[in-house]
Amino acid sequence: MDADIAVRATNVSKIYDLRNKDNQHRTDSSRFYALKDVSFEVKKGDVVGILGTNGSGKSTLSLLLSGISDIDSGTIEINGEQSLVAINTGLNNQLTGLENIKVKGALLGLKKKRIEEITQDVINFAEIGDFLYQPVKKYSSGMKSRLGFAISLALNPDIFIVDEALSVGDRGFAKKCMDRMMQLRDDEGKTIFFISHSLDQVKNFCTTGMWIEGGSLVEMGPVNEVAGHYSEYVEKMNAMKGPEKRKFLDEKFRKRLLPKEEKKSWWKRLVS
Numbered sequence: 001m002d003a004d005i006a007v008r009a010t011n012v013s014k015i016y017d018l019r020n021k022d023n024q025h026r027t028d029s030s031r032f033y034a035l036k037d038v039s040f041e042v043k044k045g046d047v048v049g050i051l052g053t054n055g056s057g058k059s060t061l062s063l064l065l066s067g068i069s070d071i072d073s074g075t076i077e078i079n080g081e082q083s084l085v086a087i088n089t090g091l092n093n094q095l096t097g098l099e100n101i102k103v104k105g106a107l108l109g110l111k112k113k114r115i116e117e118i119t120q121d122v123i124n125f126a127e128i129g130d131f132l133y134q135p136v137k138k139y140s141s142g143m144k145s146r147l148g149f150a151i152s153l154a155l156n157p158d159i160f161i162v163d164e165a166l167s168v169g170d171r172g173f174a175k176k177c178m179d180r181m182m183q184l185r186d187d188e189g190k191t192i193f194f195i196s197h198s199l200d201q202v203k204n205f206c207t208t209g210m211w212i213e214g215g216s217l218v219e220m221g222p223v224n225e226v227a228g229h230y231s232e233y234v235e236k237m238n239a240m241k242g243p244e245k246r247k248f249l250d251e252k253f254r255k256r257l258l259p260k261e262e263k264k265s266w267w268k269r270l271v272s
């Protein structure tokens with residue numbers, strides 16, 4: 001992969017099993033594309049805003065980009081270290097904040113001295129006081145976001161993946177994070193993927209827009225253009241009336257189901 005490329009995704013698909021309301025597998029068409037055949041390239045230093053309505057596949061993509069979740073088909077090539085900042089990922093709920101920092105450092109194979117430096121950076125940035133010594137399960141979502149964000153910043157990865165993490169923090173902390181992310185963008189040339197439902201935030205912060213809808217990549221390009229097309233789509237969808245909207249959403253959902261033949265061959269592959 002060329003040295004100026006940070007991430008290359010080629011025909012990436014992620015499939016989930018659907019369960020019915022009794023938590024049983026459905027008898028037919030029970031497999032569903034969270035992402036389907038997604039391909040793109042992102043240059044180093046690019047700041048990509050990922051847009052898409054609820055359930056379109058944005059968080060799934062963030063989990064694949066950060067290497068937390070496995071891909072079902074296709075490839076993702078990454079140039080550099082990546083780190084995910086999300087509300088509910090990456091922290092062990094049973095451990096205290098402090099233990100989480102140390103475990104993360106140890107898992108990355110860092111030396112004791114480096115872990116101590118990182119711990120101090122996290123304490124300074126997160127400003128969660130004595131909560132540092134409480135198990136994370138006692139944290140509010142805003143506090144988890146503070147800790148998660150501070151850890152990712154301190155680890156100083158080449159690629160940041162920020163999934164809605166700012167939406168739960170209070171205004172002061174969200175501003176502090178945005179200021180720091182602007183520094184990462186402008187002074188350090190980091191590659192950033194930024195998922196937010198705030199279109200203004202995406203337009204102000206990002207250079208490239210990536211619109212994912214129904215598990216597929218619809219458009220990627222200059223952020224203002226992509227955000228404009230996405231807004232038009234959302235407006236059209238919002239203008240739909242009850243039955244029309246239900247039909248539209250149902251068709252969108254059905255397009256993501258794996259065909260039965262494909263399901264059969266999957267089972268055959270499993271038993272053969």
Ligand SMILES: Nc1ncnc2c1ncn2[C@@H]1O[C@H](COP(=O)(O)OP(=O)(O)OP(=O)(O)O)[C@@H](O)[C@H]1O
Binds near residue numbers: 034053055056060061
């Ligand atoms: N672990 C899972 N098991 C089964 N289905 C899942 C799982 N995680 C996500 N999905 C489904 O995959 C689809 C994509 O979900 P994802 O969380 O990526 O969407 P999103 O674009 O981030 O949505 P939102 O804007 O609501 O956060 C959704 O239909 C979701 O229900």
